[in-house]
Structures are given as C-alpha cells and as structure tokens.
Amino acid sequence: MSRHYDLLIRGGTLVDGTGAPAVRSDVAIRDGKIAALGEIAGSADRTLEVDGCAVAPGFIDIHTHYDAQILWDRNLTISPWHGVTSVVLGNCGFGVAPTRPEHREMILRTLENVEGMSLEALRTGLGGTDDWPFEHFSEYLDALEARGSAINVAALVGHTPVRMYVMGEASTEREATEDEVAQMQALVGDAIRAGGLGFSTSKAPPHVGYDGRPVPSRLSSFDEVEALARSAAGADGRVVQSAIGPGMLFEELAELQRRAGITVSWTALLGDAFGPEGHRDVLDMHRKLQANGVALVPQVSCRPLQMEFQFSTPFPLESLDLFAEVLKADHEGKKAIYGDPRFRRALKERGDAQLFTMSWERTVVSEFRPDPGLDERPLAEIAAERGVDPIDLALDLALESDLEARFRVSMMNFTESTVVELLRDPSVVLGLSDAGAHASQLCDAGFATHLLGHWVREKQALSLEEAVKHLTARPAEVFGLSDRGCLLPGLAADVVVFDPETVACGPLERVRDLPAGADRLIARAEGVRAVVVNGTVLRQDGVDQLDAEGALPGQLLRGGKTGCS
Numbered sequence: 001m002s003r004h005y006d007l008l009i010r011g012g013t014l015v016d017g018t019g020a021p022a023v024r025s026d027v028a029i030r031d032g033k034i035a036a037l038g039e040i041a042g043s044a045d046r047t048l049e050v051d052g053c054a055v056a057p058g059f060i061d062i063h064t065h066y067d068a069q070i071l072w073d074r075n076l077t078i079s080p081w082h083g084v085t086s087v088v089l090g091n092c093g094f095g096v097a098p099t100r101p102e103h104r105e106m107i108l109r110t111l112e113n114v115e116g117m118s119l120e121a122l123r124t125g126l127g128g129t130d131d132w133p134f135e136h137f138s139e140y141l142d143a144l145e146a147r148g149s150a151i152n153v154a155a156l157v158g159h160t161p162v163r164m165y166v167m168g169e170a171s172t173e174r175e176a177t178e179d180e181v182a183q184m185q186a187l188v189g190d191a192i193r194a195g196g197l198g199f200s201t202s203k204a205p206p207h208v209g210y211d212g213r214p215v216p217s218r219l220s221s222f223d224e225v226e227a228l229a230r231s232a233a234g235a236d237g238r239v240v241q242s243a244i245g246p247g248m249l250f251e252e253l254a255e256l257q258r259r260a261g262i263t264v265s266w267t268a269l270l271g272d273a274f275g276p277e278g279h280r281d282v283l284d285m286h287r288k289l290q291a292n293g294v295a296l297v298p299q300v301s302c303r304p305l306q307m308e309f310q311f312s313t314p315f316p317l318e319s320l321d322l323f324a325e326v327l328k329a330d331h332e333g334k335k336a337i338y339g340d341p342r343f344r345r346a347l348k349e350r351g352d353a354q355l356f357t358m359s360w361e362r363t364v365v366s367e368f369r370p371d372p373g374l375d376e377r378p379l380a381e382i383a384a385e386r387g388v389d390p391i392d393l394a395l396d397l398a399l400e401s402d403l404e405a406r407f408r409v410s411m412m413n414f415t416e417s418t419v420v421e422l423l424r425d426p427s428v429v430l431g432l433s434d435a436g437a438h439a440s441q442l443c444d445a446g447f448a449t450h451l452l453g454h455w456v457r458e459k460q461a462l463s464l465e466e467a468v469k470h471l472t473a474r475p476a477e478v479f480g481l482s483d484r485g486c487l488l489p490g491l492a493a494d495v496v497v498f499d500p501e502t503v504a505c506g507p508l509e510r511v512r513d514l515p516a517g518a519d520r521l522i523a524r525a526e527g528v529r530a531v532v533v534n535g536t537v538l539r540q541d542g543v544d545q546l547d548a549e550g551a552l553p554g555q556l557l558r559g560g561k562t563g564c565s
Helices: 101-114 119-125 137-147 159-172 178-193 222-234 250-260 278-291 323-328 331-339 341-354 379-386 390-400 416-424 447-458 464-471 473-479
Strands: 004-010 026-030 033-038 043-049 054-057 059-061 084-089 152-158 198-202 239-243 263-267 296-300 305-309 363-367 406-412 495-498 504-511 520-526 528-533 536-540
Touching (some): 004 528, 043 536, 054 464, 059 473, 084 528, 101 119, 101 159, 137 152, 137 178, 159 222, 178 198, 222 239, 222 250, 239 250, 250 278, 250 296, 278 296, 278 416, 323 331, 331 341, 341 390, 363 379, 363 390, 447 464
Parallel strands (some): 004 043, 059 084, 084 152, 152 198
Antiparallel strands (some): 004 026, 026 033, 054 495, 305 406, 495 528
C-alpha cells in the first residue's frame, strides 16, 4: 500500500551509522522520525532526488563550546554547514551557568582567556552583564529551549561555573571545604535532573583564566571531582568529560570511573603529544581498561591541531610561568614586556623545556600587514635569512605591527601515520572540534567533511562506513544520545546527504560577523547536498532553507534525548 510522508530522500546510498555495508535505499520521514527504509513507493510533501550521494545519520559533535554563541546565533554556525545536526556544549568544565549576577564579568573574562574569545563580543552577544535570562543551569536550559536552535543541543554542566557560583573569586585560589563541595554537589545534581547530559572538568595547564589565574576547576582536589562525578551519576547523568592534566591523568580517570560508575571521556589523545610511539601505550591501556569494564574513552581528532595567535592573546604560550606577567598587563604593558631583553632571554632559556606542544620550528607567519610578502612563510626560514633567533623575530614582528601580526603553529596531531592509528582504534571516540571557542585562532568545526574527504576519499585510510560510524553511532553511544546516531525506523530523522566524490572542508577564511564586529575563522563545506534536522530540511546545496528569525527544527536533548522519544 502506498503511503504519504513528510519527506522522501530517494536514490541514495544508505550508510546507516552502524558500520554495516552501505546499500542503495530510500529514506522516508514522518513526524520528525525515520518512518521507512528501502525501496519506497509512497508520496511525500517534499522529495529529494540524491542519486550518487551517500545518505547518513546527522553528524554528532561531542566537543563544542557554543555555550555563549548559542545565545546570539541560533544557527550555531558553522557546524550545520558540515552536516553536524547535534552538538554537546559545556566541555572542559566551562560554561555560562550557573552564574550569580555579580560573577558574570568573571565568567566572561575567564572565557575570554581560556577560549580565546573577544570580551566585547561576549558582552555584546549576551546583552552586557545586567540582563541575562538565567542564573541557574535549569534556567539556562529553559532559555535555550525557548529560543530554539537550528540543530540539536545537549549540555554538560561545567565545573568552573559551579565552583565560581559557590566560592566566588576564591575558586581560582584554593581547594574547596567540605561544605563548599556539598553545595557544588547539590548544584550538579540539580543541573542533571533539569536535563544536563553530564559533568565536565579540567586540569589542563593551558587552561588559564582572567588575570593569568588558573581556571577554578584546576584548584580542585581529586575528592572534589569524584564527589561531583558521583552527584552527576546519581542524578542520571550520562557522561563525565575531562581535560587531562596533573592530578587527573589516566590512572585517576580510571579510578574516577570505577568510583562514580559513569562513563568518563577525556580530552584529548592527540598524535605527537606522547612522543613518536607513546600513543600506542595509551591506546593499549584503554583497550585493556575497557575490556575489564572500565568505561574510560579517549577523544581523538582527525585534523592537525593548528592554532593562529597574536601576542596580544598568546594562547599557546599562556601556560608558561613567564607569561603570568603578560596576562595581567594591558596592551602597552605587554609591548614593554616583549621588548625587554631579560624576558626574551628567559623565554629562550626556559621556553623549550616547558612548551611540549609549541614549536617555533613549526610556526608560520600567517599575517603581517606591514609586509604581506612574509605571509605564509615559516618563521624559522625568515629568521635564518635575517640571521636572528626565531623568538626575537616573532616578538619584533609583533611589536612592529602593534601586536597585530598573526602566527600559526602546528601543535599536535601533525604526523598523519599516527592519526591513522588513532582513528582505527576501537577504544576511542572522535571529538575536539572546539566549535564556538578560539574563534579567531582556529576552526575545526569542519572536522566531519575533512574526515570524509581527506581520510576516506584521498588517503583511503578508513572506509566510508567506518568514518560515518565515527561521526554518528560511536559518539551517540559514548555520550548517551539515545535516539540519534543511526538511520533506523523510529529514531530521530537527522540526516546528512553528501557526495563522496567531492565532500571536503574548504580553506580557512577570516570574517567579522561576531557581535561588536569581532573576527573569527570559518571554513565552508563542499559536497554537502542536504542537512535534515528532525525531519526538516535545514540546508540544501550550501543554502539555508529556513528563516533564521523563525521557527527552527533543533531540539534541546535533555538527558540526551528528546521529550517525545
């Protein structure tokens, strides 16, 4: 019997997310869910003819920092351009809720530093610091749901805002008391019961907040983190996400998982961070832990971690003790420090010992307006031509341009053979796009189209089925998104249609479309034919199909699922 549907996607090759072999199949959608698969004879309100294209579940990005951006950009650009239909906010312990009114400026200044975001853009986008539509995490979720979004959103409650809510400025200075930990536990439990997906934290040394202070979560004891993880698990949280650092490495994370009884996923297992072959020991450890029932899952990335920076906001260098003084200084103060021969000498003497990811040999001058002939040239090459030290050259270029010169450094994940090993290992999950953060410094929100274009088509390192599973079912499984990640009847109709022969992530572009005219890096998608969210066509052939000011199809995934599932 012929049936009628809201949307029919005809003639494509179904890659359903499970890892099963791709097959020719139509996809029928009704009431926001997958209604039927196979050869479908029915009619529909709208039909997409997609011969020659792959039809896959909407991609899931588990590691974003859209917590602030979503309040001024309901489309969450640029993620849906690349086929992402669900995102997880609140990673690495960061977020904007819960926040007391008197702490809003501290939160914004923390995000400014640690996530490389313009303070003026944050203030403008959130309407200053006087009129936020939320204080508690539950109110933040309600505000997101009321505003609506183009794609689906799940949110972790972050350790940093929770700690700051309870301890104020002392959260950046000391460990918490038993009473303060109890207050934090109550906040985390309330957040999870309101629909939070889980809890996140960070011990990462590069996570430096306002005035050069460590972000609040870095001052916590293991017992505090364990208490908050247990609170999340007891309130039915799905996952704990942690950025690793001293006091929160593999053994501690495994013990945290055992004690709290909740999946723990950590950021990030990147190539070149553990030496030429060190990643193999880390993978072997996690395979054994998982075989013994320890749900500890490393996040990996399919792109080299490249970061653009200016010496006005030198994020790759901020973990150096030397830069504590820099972070506290104003613009002219920074220039004075950079010109000081003693500072330069100390940076040359101590920098290499402390910077295990920053390399002047892998640094490129990405933009130098006084002399564009230097653009895209290796710093070391220019330094050799001029007979100077690369550090002196970088600081001289910065000063000559009033700290406007831009540099790009390949920090980790640049050895392709290592990245292939990471992507092929069954113990990992794909993450770390950092979409919404470091907007002027990097743009990895196009990780999905990069995976499909570079690693599947060009390098043939993964099959199409393996890559799609990396982008869909695997992150849904690890992060507990129960009605997403596969194209099966009854599940949510999040779908991406792409041409396997042309799909790719385009080159980086710098635009000024953030609040207050702040700049950011973007990358456009190639070969993405259609993006469908909860049964509604959101984008087709690179063009938005809906009014950004009108109703949008994304849903708030409270507890990892929609209310109707």
